[in-house]
Each structure stands twice: as C-alpha cells, then as structure tokens.
Amino acid sequence: MAAQQVRGVIAPGKNEPVQVQTILVPDPGPGEAVVRVEACGVCHTDLHYKQGGISDDYPFLLGHEAAGVVESVGEGVSEVAPGDFVILNWRAVCGQCRACRRGRPWYCFDTHNAQQRMTLTDGTALSPALGIGAFAEKTLVAAGQCTKVDPSASPAVAGLLGCGVMAGIGAALNTGNVTRGDSVAVIGCGGVGAAAVVGSRLAGAARIIAVDIDDRKLDTARAMGATDTVNSRDTDPVEAIRALTGGFGADVVIEAVGRPETYKQAFYARDLAGTVVLVGVPTPEMTLDLPLLDVFGRGGALKSSWYGDCLPSRDFPMLIDLHQQGRIDLAAFVTETIALDDLEKAFARMHQGDVLRSVVML
Numbered sequence: 019m020a021a022q023q024v025r026g027v028i029a030p031g032k033n034e035p036v037q038v039q040t041i042l043v044p045d046p047g048p049g050e051a052v053v054r055v056e057a058c059g060v061c062h063t064d065l066h067y068k069q070g071g072i073s074d075d076y077p078f079l080l081g082h083e084a085a086g087v088v089e090s091v092g093e094g095v096s097e098v099a100p101g102d103f104v105i106l107n108w109r110a111v112c113g114q115c116r117a118c119r120r121g122r123p124w125y126c127f128d129t130h131n132a133q134q135r136m137t138l139t140d141g142t143a144l145s146p147a148l149g150i151g152a153f154a155e156k157t158l159v160a161a162g163q164c165t166k167v168d169p170s171a172s173p174a175v176a177g178l179l180g181c182g183v184m185a186g187i188g189a190a191l192n193t194g195n196v197t198r199g200d201s202v203a204v205i206g207c208g209g210v211g212a213a214a215v216v217g218s219r220l221a222g223a224a225r226i227i228a229v230d231i232d233d234r235k236l237d238t239a240r241a242m243g244a245t246d247t248v249n250s251r252d253t254d255p256v257e258a259i260r261a262l263t264g265g266f267g268a269d270v271v272i273e274a275v276g277r278p279e280t281y282k283q284a285f286y287a288r289d290l291a292g293t294v295v296l297v298g299v300p301t302p303e304m305t306l307d308l309p310l311l312d313v314f315g316r317g318g319a320l321k322s323s324w325y326g327d328c329l330p331s332r333d334f335p336m337l338i339d340l341h342q343q344g345r346i347d348l349a350a351f352v353t354e355t356i357a358l359d360d361l362e363k364a365f366a367r368m369h370q371g372d373v374l375r376s377v378v379m380l
C-alpha cells in the first residue's frame with residue numbers, strides 16, 4: 019500500500035521534548051480516511067501523553083482537536099467524501115456495543131479508529147493521541163471519526179469542538195441537562211470550564227457563577243456569559259455560591275478542574291437534589307473522602323461527563339451552525355495561532371495558564 023510523507027509532531031519518550039518528524043501516512047484502507055489537517059488545538063491530554071500519564075506506547079503522534087479537509091477515502095466509505103470539511107472526533111460510534119444497542123451511542127464502548135498505523139520513516143509504528151494524531155499535515159483515521167460541518171467555519175474554531183470545547187459545552191447541555199432558569203456554577207474556567215459557561219448560557223441558565231483562582235479566567239468567563247464571578251483564592255466558593263443563590267446552592271455545579279478539593283466544593287455548592295458534573299480529569303493518585311450521609315442526604319445526581327457526553331454527528335454541526343449565526347462565540351477560545359514547530363512553547367504557556375487554547379495552523 020502506498021504511503022505519503024508529511025511533517026508531524028511526536029513525543030518520542032517519557033518527558034522528552036517533542037520533535038517534528040517525517041511521518042508516513044498510508045493510503046486509506048476499508049473504512050478509513052486521510053484528512054489534510056488545517057488546524058489543531060493544544061490540549062492538556064497532549065501534554066499528559068508526553069509526560070507518560072496516559073500510556074507507555076511511545077512514540078505518540080500528538081494532537082487531537084482538529085479540523086481539516088478529507089483528501090481520500092478507502093473502500094466502503096459513504097459517510098464522507100474527498101473535499102468535505104470535517105471535525106475529527108474520538109467517538110466514532112460502533113452501533114453494536116451494549117450502549118449503542120440501548121440507544122445511548124454517546125457512551126459507545128467500542129469506538130473506531132484506523133486499522134492501519136502511521137509510522138516513522140524507519141517503520142516504527144506511531145500511537146496517535148486519542149486515535150487521531152493531528153499535529154501533522156495529514157492524518158489517517160476511521161471514516162467515522164470525520165464529522166462534516168459547514169465549510170464556511172474557520173478551521174481553528176471548528177477544531178476546538180473536537181475535544182475541550184465540546185467537553186465543556188456538553189458537560190452543561192448533555193450531562194448536566196442545564197435548562198432555562200437554572201442556576202449553574204462552574205468551578206475552573208479554563209478552556210473546558212469557559213465552554214461550560216457558553217453551554218449554560220445557550221441553555222438559558224438564569225445565573226451562571228464562574229469560579230477560578232485566576233482573575234484573567236474570570237474576566238473571559240464573564241465575557242462569555244457568566245453573570246457572577248468568584249475568585250476562590252480569597253473567597254470560600256461554597257459560601258459565595260450559596261449567597262448568590264438565595265442561600266441554597268446552584269442547581270447544577272460543573273467541576274472543570276479535576277481535583278478532590280474542587281470536587282468537594284462542587285458537591286457542597288449545589289442545592290439539595292441538584293447535580294454535580296465532573297468534567298475535569300483527575301489523576302490516578304487522587305481519592306475522594308465525603309461523609310456518606312451527605313451523599314445520601316443531599317440527594318440529586320453525581321455525574322461524570324466523558325467528552326461532554328457528545329454525539330459528534332448530532333452536536334458538531336449544530337454548534338458550528340450556532341457559531342456561524344453568532345449565537346455562540348467559539349472564536350473567543352482561540353487565544354493564539356502557532357506553527358507546528360512551536361508546540362513546546364504552547365505547552366509552557368498552557369502550563370502557566372496564559373491561554374484558553376493555542377491552535378496549530380497547518
């Protein structure tokens with residue numbers, strides 16, 4: 019099978035600096051597609067791959083928040099065709115697993131990726147981040163990982179829906195079921211939390227309380243629709259959220275940090291019978307200690323949100339259309355656009371909290 023050579027960013031080994039390398043991208047086989055990547059956002063998960071926090075299957079081909087144009091498709095592919103503008107997703111639903119068969123494909127337990135491997139020029143197989151690997155001029159994916167959206171949307175904006183922004187919007191809309199009139203608190207307003215603010219506003223939440231320890235993040239959250247902000251470095255966020263909600267707590271509290279202490283804040287900042295949504299991703303050593311009586315006595319729902327419980331085919335085109343109509347502003351998430359060679363710098367800026375998203379343009 020023929021392969022073409024492109025430039026891509028790999029993580030060669032644990033904590034080693036990333037490298038721009040020549041990648042071999044095979045022609046698409048049955049059910050596969052090759053996508054010419056136009057933009058790919060920098061996400062914490064890429065950094066976690068580099069640091070060894072996800073698996074030891076080095077070398078990784080990083081990048082997974084991407085949009086581009088389908089270049090070629092393999093046998094039997096009917097859902098997309100060359101020339102289609104697509105957002106790449108890491109939830110190509112199988113249609114067969116127990117979740118899919120019960121009509122809950124957003125939980126699909128057997129999502130598809132490409133069968134063939136992209137490699138280095140010496141034949142070393144690459145592990146693509148989240149089955150995508152899009153810090154590359156072209157990438158090979160399962161055709162189901164390509165979701166067609168309005169081609170007039172900006173690639174930098176569209177790509178962000180492929181991961182973090184979708185996770186945040188979906189945490190509010192799909193997992194939290196935020197609806198008109200609700201009070202919502204969002205703890206942690208980075209890219210994911212700010213997107214949860216956008217989702218809550220879209221759903222018609224009456225009060226949206228943004229909580230962070232960084233005033234810059236609170237300013238952007240307010241610009242995106244937060245009605246109130248709390249800097250939890252100097253204020254107890256549980257008391258502040260209760261004070262802003264008649265003493266009761268919010269109907270829905272979205273935790274977008276991924277730490278036990280902020281989860282506890284979310285747990286106690288919610289009204290009786292309210293909902294906590296955990297969309298921040300914890301690390302393996304973290305544990306949670308809560309009085310079981312409070313878990314029972316406060317009632318409601320404690321939920322996790324995987325990828326915003328999104329269904330790419332349903333949610334990506336809808337959100338792009340709303341953006342194109344000016345009803346949500348996804349461009350505000352693109353803090354800077356950078357080149358493929360600048361990924362280490364982008365990781366550093368992300369670590370310092372300087373950006374909502376840096377987006378690599380290809």
Ligand code: APR
Binds near residue numbers: 210250280297371
């Ligand atoms: N209380 C409140 N906010 C906090 C706290 C805290 N104790 N600690 C950190 N934060 C804020 C940071 O200031 C930052 O604004 O949480 C935000 C985290 O945002 P980012 O680092 O930009 O991360 P983001 O991309 O939004 O992802 C958030 O979701 O997908 C997961 O792995 C991801 O766990 C991460 C989380």
Ligand code: ZN
Binds near residue numbers: 112113127129
């Ligand atoms: Zn399935």
Ligand code: ZN
Binds near residue numbers: 062063064181182
């Ligand atoms: Zn991501």
